[in-house]
Amino acid sequence: MNNRYSGPFILGMDVSFMDEIEQHGGSFSDIDGKEQDLLSILKHNDTNAIRLRIWNDPAGGFCNLERTVAVAKRIKAHGLQFLLDFHYSDRWADPANQWKPKAWEELSYEELQRAVCNYTAEVLRTLKEHDALPDMVQVGNEITPGMLWDEGRVGGEEHDTDEQWERFAGLVNYGIAAVKSIDSDINIMIHIDRGGDNAESVKFYDRFEALGVEFDTIGLSYYPWWHGTLDALKENMHDLAKRYGKEIVVVETAYPWTLEELEGHEWIMRQEDMLLPGYPATVEGQRRYLRDMLQIIREVPGGLGVGFYYWEPAWIPSKPEWSVGHANNWANLAMFDYKGRKLESFAALTDGQDTLITK
Numbered sequence: 079m080n081n082r083y084s085g086p087f088i089l090g091m092d093v094s095f096m097d098e099i100e101q102h103g104g105s106f107s108d109i110d111g112k113e114q115d116l117l118s119i120l121k122h123n124d125t126n127a128i129r130l131r132i133w134n135d136p137a138g139g140f141c142n143l144e145r146t147v148a149v150a151k152r153i154k155a156h157g158l159q160f161l162l163d164f165h166y167s168d169r170w171a172d173p174a175n176q177w178k179p180k181a182w183e184e185l186s187y188e189e190l191q192r193a194v195c196n197y198t199a200e201v202l203r204t205l206k207e208h209d210a211l212p213d214m215v216q217v218g219n220e221i222t223p224g225m226l227w228d229e230g231r232v233g234g235e236e237h238d239t240d241e242q243w244e245r246f247a248g249l250v251n252y253g254i255a256a257v258k259s260i261d262s263d264i265n266i267m268i269h270i271d272r273g274g275d276n277a278e279s280v281k282f283y284d285r286f287e288a289l290g291v292e293f294d295t296i297g298l299s300y301y302p303w304w305h306g307t308l309d310a311l312k313e314n315m316h317d318l319a320k321r322y323g324k325e326i327v328v329v330e331t332a333y334p335w336t337l338e339e340l341e342g343h344e345w346i347m348r349q350e351d352m353l354l355p356g357y358p359a360t361v362e363g364q365r366r367y368l369r370d371m372l373q374i375i376r377e378v379p380g381g382l383g384v385g386f387y388y389w390e391p392a393w394i395p396s397k398p399e400w401s402v403g404h405a406n407n408w409a410n411l412a413m414f415d416y417k418g419r420k421l422e423s424f425a426a427l428t429d430g431q432d433t434l435i436t437k
Contacts, residue, residue, distance in 0.1 A: 080292075080294055080324075081263060081264070081265045081266070081294045082294070082325070083214075083265060083294070083295065083325050083384050085159060085213075086126055087376070087384060087385050088126065088127045088159065088327060088384055088385020088386060088387070089124055089125055089126050089127065089385060089386070089427045089428075090125065090126070090127035090128065090129055090159070090161065090327075090329075090385060090386060090387035090388070091120055091125050091127075091128060091129070091387060091388050091391050091392070092128075092129040092130070092131070092163075092330070092387050092388065092389045092390055092391075093116060093117075093120070093128060093129075093130070093390070093391070093392050094129070094130050094131045094141055094390065095140075095390055095392065095393045095400075096116055096117075096149065096392055097140055097141075097145050097148070097149050098138070098140045098400065098401060099392065099393070099394065099396050100116075101140075102396065102397050103396065103397075104394055104396030104397070104418060105418050106119055106392060106394075106414060106418040106419075106420070107119075107417075107418060107419050107420065108122070108123075108419075108420050109419065109420055109422070111419060116392055117152055117153065117156045117158065118156065119420055120158075121156050121157070121158060123420065123424040123427065124424070124427040124428045125158070125427070126158060126159060127158055127159035127160070127161060127213075127385070127387070128153045128158050128159070128160055128161070129160075129161040129162075129163055129329070129387045130146055130149060130150065130153075130160070130161070130162055130163065131163040131165055131219065132146050132162060132163065132164055132165065132201060133165055133167060133168055133169060133179075134165075134166070134167065134168050134179035134181065134182075134197065135168050135179060135180065135181060136168050136169060136401065137168070137169070137401055137402075137403065138401030139401075140401045143200075143201055143204060146162070146201070146205075147204060147205060147208050147210060150162075150205055150208070150210035150212070151208055151209075151210045153210070154209060154210050159213045159214070160210070160211075160212040160213055160214075161212060161213065161214045161215070161216065161267070161329075161387065162201075162202075162205075162212035162214075162215050162216070163216040163219050163269075164198060164201075164215065164216060164217060164218060164219070164253065165218070165219045166178075166179070166194065166197075166218060166225055166226055166253075167179055168180055169402070170402070171218070171219045171220065171221075171225065172219065172220045172271070173220055173222050173223055173271050176221070176223060176224060176225045176226065176227045176230070176231070177227055178190070178226050178227065178229075182226070187229050187245060187248075190226060190229055190230075190249065191248060191249060191252045192252070194226070194249055194252045194253050194256070195252040195253070195255060195256045196256070197256075198217075198252075198253045198256035198257060199256040199259055199260055202215075202256070202257060202260040202261070202264075203260055206260060206261070211260075211261055211264070212264065213264065213265065214264065214265040214266075214267055214295065215257050215264050215265070215266060215267065216267045216268075216269050216297060216329070217250050217253035217254055217257070217266060217267075217268065217293075218250060218253070218268070218269065219269060220269060220270060220271040220299055220330075221246075221250075221268070221269065221270060222270040222271050222272060222278065222282060223237075224237070224242070224246040225246065225249060225250070226249055229245060229249070230242075230245055230246040230249045230250075231246070232246050232285075243285050243289060244289065247285075247286065247289040247290075247291050250268070250286075250291055251291060254266055254291070254292065254293065265294045265295055266292075266293040266294045266295065267293065267294065267295040267296070267297040267327065267329065268283075268286065268291070268293045268295075268296065268297065269297030269298070269299070269329055270282050270297070270298065270299070271298075271299040271304075271305070271330075272298065272299075272305065272314075273298040273299055273300025273301075273305040273306075273310075273311050273314065273328060273331075274300060274302075274305035274306030274307065274310030274311050274314060275305065275306065275310070275314065276310075276313060276314040276317050276318075279298070279314055279318060280317070280318070280321065283296065283318065283321070283322055287322070293324075294324065294325070295324060295325050295326070295327055295384075296318055296322065296324050296325070296326045296327070297326075297327050297329035298311075298314070298315070298326065298327070298328050298329065298330075299328075299329065299330040299331070299389075300328050300330070300331045300371070301330070301331060301332060301347075302333070302353075302354050302367075303347055303352035303353075307354065308354065308370060308371060308374060311328070311371070311374060312374045312377075315374065315375070315378045315383060316378060316379060319378050319379050319380060319382040319383070320379060323380070323382070324382065325382050325383075325384045326375075326378060326382055326383055326384065327384055327385050327386060327387070328371070328375060328385075328386040328387070329386070329387050330387060330389040331371065331386060331387075331388060331389065332347075332388060332389050332390070332391075332408075332411040332412075333354075333357065333363070333364045333367040333368065333411065334347050334353075334359040334363075334364065334410045334411050335359065335360060335361045335363070335364045335410065335411075335412075335413075335415075335421055335423065336359055336360070336410050337349070337350065337359040337410065338410070340395060340409065340410075340416065342398060342405060343395060343405055343406060343407065343409065344405075344407060345407055345408070345409075345410045345411075346407045346408060346411070347410065347411055348410075354367065359410075361421050361422050361423050362422075362423075364413070364421070364423040364426075365422065365423035365425060365426040365429075366426070367426075368388075368423060368426035368427070369426040369429045371386070372386065372426065372427070372429075388413065390408055390411075390412065391412050391413035391414065392412060392413070392414055392418075393406055393408045393409060393412055394406075394409055394412060394414055394415075394416060394417070394418050395409045395416055396418070
């Protein structure tokens with residue numbers, strides 16, 4: 079199986095918080111200050127793809143199936159590509175958290191496999207009924223340490239065993255099979271968090287290759303303060319392309335436009351020594367970072383670097399508390415200012431570049 083990606087170079091945005099922002103009075107504007115629909119602003123500023131996460135039964139309801147359908151219909155109405163990111167959890171799934179949905183906590187491994195299959199198929203079947211099927215699907219989010227802990231947990235002394243990797247791969251395979259049962263043309267992405275870590279990336283994808291996990295696209299998170307230099311990203315992407323011959327997307331990234339404090343908020347990225355040399359925490363620094371990172375993706379051998387998604391470029395501090403249970407800790411990494419006005423850094427998406435992929 080390999081559904082080669084044949085579309086334009088992906089200039090994507092993950093706007094999973096958009097629904098919650100809009101429901102609670104937040105708004106967005108272009109540089110001229112005129113309020114507009116967020117998706118319209120993004121499309122007008124060269125975005126061609128949107129990523130959404132989906133949680134099984136989240137607090138507050140945002141990012142559940144019902145809300146995902148509503149937003150997905152808007153994405154399709156704007157003529158944008160759509161990537162759906164299954165977390166298989168009621169909350170964040172990431173390298174430190176891959177906890178099962180509450181409704182699945184008591185299931186056996188075999189029951190968990192069926193739950194993954196049935197839930198994945200149900201979500202996609204519902205989206206199909208609303209003419210809102212995704213073009214690409216992630217089976218899991220940043221699944222470097224496995225997913226659906228502890229049954230699908232890998233890594234560390236206790237869980238880095240052949241048996242655990244087989245169980246993990248078995249869960250992923252049930253998700254992939256469910257996607258293909260609804261539409262065999264949907265592109266399957268497997269996403270890890272090690273954008274600048276070649277050794278761990280190879281370890282992961284070698285395991286999946288050996289276990290026969292069939293997927294189409296490699297997805298990497300790359301946040302420089304966690305994942306290293308742009309050179310490390312470049313070296314990793316070049317090596318992965320040569321080893322596996324699969325297309326690669328930097329499916330999460332971000333960079334700050336300011337480090338200034340905002341009362342009531344504590345930014346994840348807040349220190350000067352967390353910045354890349356030559357890329358200050360300014361709007362121009364953010365633009366330069368995006369421009370240079372995109373050039374690295376475009377230069378992956380064989381045209382296998384097919385695009386990127388910026389993570390939550392529109393998560394503005396429009397209210398004090400969020401359904402995720404904490405204050406906004408990301409607004410200085412967004413691509414809109416605190417009032418929802420678009421930043422000039424969007425120009426990086428097409429800074430002298432053709433948006434077609436050359437292979």
